[in-house]
Amino acid sequence: MHKPALYLSAASTISHQPTFRNPGFSVALGPVEASSVLINPDYKAYIEAGLLRRMSKILRMSVACAKDCITQAGIEQPDAIVVGTGLGCLQDTEKFLNTSLSVEGLLPPTSFIQSTHNTMAGQISLSISNHGYNMTHTQNTLSFEHALLDASMLLREGDRNVLVGAADEHIDILNDIAVRLEAELSFEVTAPLTSGASFFILSTENQGDSKVALADVYTCGGTENGQEEIDAFLDRNGMQAGDIDLALYAGAPVPGVGRNLDYLSLAGIYPTASAFALHYAMDLLGTNSDVKNVLICNALRKSNLGLTLLKAVEA
Amino acid sequence: MGVCITGIGVVSAIGMSAGENLNALREGKTGIGPLHYLRGTKASLAGEVKVSNDDLRKALNVRTEYVSRTSLLGLQAAREAWGDNKRSGVIRTGIISATSVGGMDRSEVFYKDYLAQNNPDYKLLTSHDSGSTTERIARELGITGYINTLSTACSSGVNAIMLGARLILQGALDRVLVGGSDALSGFTIDGFRSLMIYDDQWCRPFDESRAGLNLGEGAGFLLLEGEKSLELTGNTPICNVSGWANAADAYHQTASSPDGKGATLAIGNAIRRAGIGLDEISYVNAHGTGTKNNDHSESVALRNVFGDRIPPFSSTKAFTGHTLAAAGAIEAVFSVLAIRNNLIFPNLNYHNPIVETGLVPATQLGTAVEVNAVLSNSFGFGGNNSSLVLTKYA
Amino acid sequence: MDSLKQDLKKQIIEQLNLEDLSVEDIADDALLFNDQGLGLDSIDALELIVLLEKYHGIQLTNPEEGKEAFKSINTMAEYINKRKAA
Numbered sequence: 135m136h137k138p139a140l141y142l143s144a145a146s147t148i149s150h151q152p153t154f155r156n157p158g159f160s161v162a163l164g165p166v167e168a169s170s171v172l173i174n175p176d177y178k179a180y181i182e183a184g185l186l187r188r189m190s191k192i193l194r195m196s197v198a199c200a201k202d203c204i205t206q207a208g209i210e211q212p213d214a215i216v217v218g219t220g221l222g223c224l225q226d227t228e229k230f231l232n233t234s235l236s237v238e239g240l241l242p243p244t245s246f247i248q249s250t251h252n253t254m255a256g257q258i259s260l261s262i263s264n265h266g267y268n269m270t271h272t273q274n275t276l277s278f279e280h281a282l283l284d285a286s287m288l289l290r291e292g293d294r295n296v297l298v299g300a301a302d303e304h305i306d307i308l309n310d311i312a313v314r315l316e317a318e319l320s321f322e323v324t325a326p327l328t329s330g331a332s333f334f335i336l337s338t339e340n341q342g343d344s345k346v347a348l349a350d351v352y353t354c355g356g357t358e359n360g361q362e363e364i365d366a367f368l369d370r371n372g373m374q375a376g377d378i379d380l381a382l383y384a385g386a387p388v389p390g391v392g393r394n395l396d397y398l399s400l401a402g403i404y405p406t407a408s409a410f411a412l413h414y415a416m417d418l419l420g421t422n423s424d425v426k427n428v429l430i431c432n433a434l435r436k437s438n439l440g441l442t443l444l445k446a447v448e449a
Numbered sequence: 450m451g452v453c454i455t456g457i458g459v460v461s462a463i464g465m466s467a468g469e470n471l472n473a474l475r476e477g478k479t480g481i482g483p484l485h486y487l488r489g490t491k492a493s494l495a496g497e498v499k500v501s502n503d504d505l506r507k508a509l510n511v512r513t514e515y516v517s518r519t520s521l522l523g524l525q526a527a528r529e530a531w532g533d534n535k536r537s538g539v540i541r542t543g544i545i546s547a548t549s550v551g552g553m554d555r556s557e558v559f560y561k562d563y564l565a566q567n568n569p570d571y572k573l574l575t576s577h578d579s580g581s582t583t584e585r586i587a588r589e590l591g592i593t594g595y596i597n598t599l600s601t602a603c604s605s606g607v608n609a610i611m612l613g614a615r616l617i618l619q620g621a622l623d624r625v626l627v628g629g630s631d632a633l634s635g636f637t638i639d640g641f642r643s644l645m646i647y648d649d650q651w652c653r654p655f656d657e658s659r660a661g662l663n664l665g666e667g668a669g670f671l672l673l674e675g676e677k678s679l680e681l682t683g684n685t686p687i688c689n690v691s692g693w694a695n696a697a698d699a700y701h702q703t704a705s706s707p708d709g710k711g712a713t714l715a716i717g718n719a720i721r722r723a724g725i726g727l728d729e730i731s732y733v734n735a736h737g738t739g740t741k742n743n744d745h746s747e748s749v750a751l752r753n754v755f756g757d758r759i760p761p762f763s764s765t766k767a768f769t770g771h772t773l774a775a776a777g778a779i780e781a782v783f784s785v786l787a788i789r790n791n792l793i794f795p796n797l798n799y800h801n802p803i804v805e806t807g808l809v810p811a812t813q814l815g816t817a818v819e820v821n822a823v824l825s826n827s828f829g830f831g832g833n834n835s836s837l838v839l840t841k842y843a
Numbered sequence: 844m845d846s847l848k849q850d851l852k853k854q855i856i857e858q859l860n861l862e863d864l865s866v867e868d869i870a871d872d873a874l875l876f877n878d879q880g881l882g883l884d885s886i887d888a889l890e891l892i893v894l895l896e897k898y899h900g901i902q903l904t905n906p907e908e909g910k911e912a913f914k915s916i917n918t919m920a921e922y923i924n925k926r927k928a929a
Binding site: 183184187188239240241242243244247 | 858859860861862863882884886889890892893896897902
Binding site: 215220221222230231232234235236240241242243246247248249250251252253255256257259260262263264265266267268269270271272273274276277280283284287290291307311314315318319353354355356357405 | 549556557560561563564571572574575578579580581583584587588592593594595596597598599600601602608612615616619621635636639640642643644695696697698699700701702703710711714829830831832833
């Protein structure tokens with residue numbers, strides 16, 4: 135089936151790197167330090183105080199990025215809001231679990247309310263009074279790709295602008311868990327565990343200055359032969375590995391491409407770090423005229439493969 | 450031809466299969482009662498599935514003990530829906546499950562020991578993330594490729610069905626197993642108690658005296674097939690997935706708006722998508738949790754859409770309890786059963802209409818009408834509202 | 844009574860994460876659930892019920908009952924004194 139290109143018209147990321155409202159950040163970005171912390175903007179500029187006071191890290195990041203995207207794209211309302219999260223609202227989940235197991239009397243409800251995975255998408259809709267389609271995908275390391283795929287389908291069904299993004303937050307216990315469950319979770323802790331949120335506006339039309347088109351996105355769970363899947367994906371898009379100028383990968387480098395870059399070394403590790411990679415790629419495509427085709431190859435978890443193909447929009 | 454349902458599976462407090470659930474629905478027999486398997490919670494009544502984890506594991510032939518009850522219940526329902534269908538190199542097959550708590554039933558066992566520094570077993574956390582719930586079910590059924598999980602609180606199950614139908618219509622998949630699963634946990638019981646909407650008495654959906662919900666657990670799955678898949682499998686369609694919609698209420702973090710804005714949008718858009726008239730809806734399987742807020746808001750939404758001609762409606766949550774992310778999928782299976790057997794299920798524990806809205810649900814098993822189209826509603830936290838329209842296969 | 848009101852203000856600021864407010868910002872007769880007052884909502888009402896139990900040992904099982912009691916700091920203090928005297 136021929137898929138018309140879709141345009142990425144805005145991007146916003148809050149992470150351990152200077153990504154927020156900092157176009158061109160990709161040029162000088164170094165590896166994320168183990169001692170780094172989340173770089174928070176002044177959230178009050180983006181979120182109403184009444185809502186902000188209850189918000190955990192992941193909610194603040196998500197709503198601020200979402201609002202920033204909408205401003206950048208210059209649209210009134212997106213037609214839909216689609217979010218991916220691997221582990222959801224961990225801070226509130228742990229908080230409520232803690233009180234539920236240790237407090238005998240009445241329990242404060244706020245952390246329970248905000249423990250559900252769709253709190254980000256819900257809070258965004260509430261913040262901007264959006265009544266459209268509102269969805270949350272949670273397929274661990276492929277959560278963002280699934281959100282992106284859903285957003286792409288919505289645009290083919292008639293929507294014009296979709297707000298799509300991903301967020302995951304770090305809590306201290308994750309460090310402990312990652313070490314103890316390295317074998318079971320089948321990924322290596324090659325970079326610091328971090329938090330991050332990235333949101334985008336995906337549109338059917340080029341709003342004027344969009345420099346990047348989303349050519350295709352694909353997910354494969356329970357896969358045994360990643361390389362075959364990559365070849366088939368490129369083939370479906372009329373390409374070969376040699377046509378890819380840059381592969382941003384998690385897991386293993388992609389053979390035969392122009393250049394490989396481990397995006398986890400930049401973003402740190404969180405289940406939806408591929409959303410950081412997408413923003414990085416957009417930023418790079420916007421500043422570097424030598425790069426035309428970028429493949430994001432997400433095998434953060436070996437059995438789960440996510441592939442995202444981006445192309446520079448010809449001026 | 451559209452999207453067809455060719456298989457159904459369900460496990461809930463009223464039975465371990467579609468047949469057992471149908472019998473209890475016919476007989477008006479609730480599954481809600483004191484908890485037997487999940488110990489140490491503050492819930493006096495809940496809709497518990499009457500089987501232990503050990504027995505589920507044995508029956509399903511799952512060898513590891515590091516598996517959540519959410520996965521086990523899901524697998525039980527998914528196996529029934531999948532039936533004796535075969536894996537195929539030609540039919541692109543996917544699975545979408547919905548869950549709100551994932552493996553919380555196991556995580557809270559870990560966390561209790563972790564807090565007490567009582568040698569916690571970290572492996573219990575391997576089933577924590579919601580995605581792993583679906584991966585486990587996929588692995589046991591041999592499904593690879595498109596494996597996805599949705600989590601939009603109490604509307605998740607309907608959203609999984611909606612996404613599956615869209616994937617088939619867009620030609621991304623030929624066949625997809627869709628559904629939802631959630632196990633009871635101390636976490637959710639305490640959560641709804643903290644919101645002061647957990648009724649210690651039997652829940653009473655759409656009754657003036659309603660005072661909250663009873664939680665339940667379970668899973669529902671449906672096998673959806675498109676034209677190409679049907680040609681190859683030769684399966685007999687039972688129903689069509691004809692309409693669906695999701696809309697955000699954008700009113701409050703948990704409460705539904707008094708004017709039922711999001712619910713009205715979801716119901717109206719789903720029926721429009723189905724391309725049928727309002728008067729063609731034979732039965733509405735309502736969300737009807739039994740909370741003051743939901744049942745009022747949903748009544749207003751039904752009035753907004755149908756005016757004075759509201760079809761027969763009922764909530765089946767007084768049978769199963771509110772099964773959260775599984776609810777939309779379980780109730781979609783019930784809707785299929787309603788169509789297949791021309792039945793309207795009774796709304797248990799109802800006595801008096803809600804004063805402000807005056808809506809009267811069906812209280813007796815309806816057998817006298819032909820049921821051709823069912824509207825099923827599921828509304829959740831974060832103002833997430835979803836509606837589904839299923840129709841007799843044509 | 845005045846010290847109870849001061850305590851209530853401190854407890855409310857903590858329980859409801861009203862980070863930007865200090866005790867001096869909350870008038871005794873300010874309407875807690877009014878946008879001209881503190882602009883609290885139904886989730887805060889539940890948090891106030893927890894607060895009453897946690898700090899004052901008062902159980903309030905019906906959220907409706909809280910509506911009158913939670914109008915302002917004044918009414919909250921009165922309610923606490925009344926319940927404690929009973």
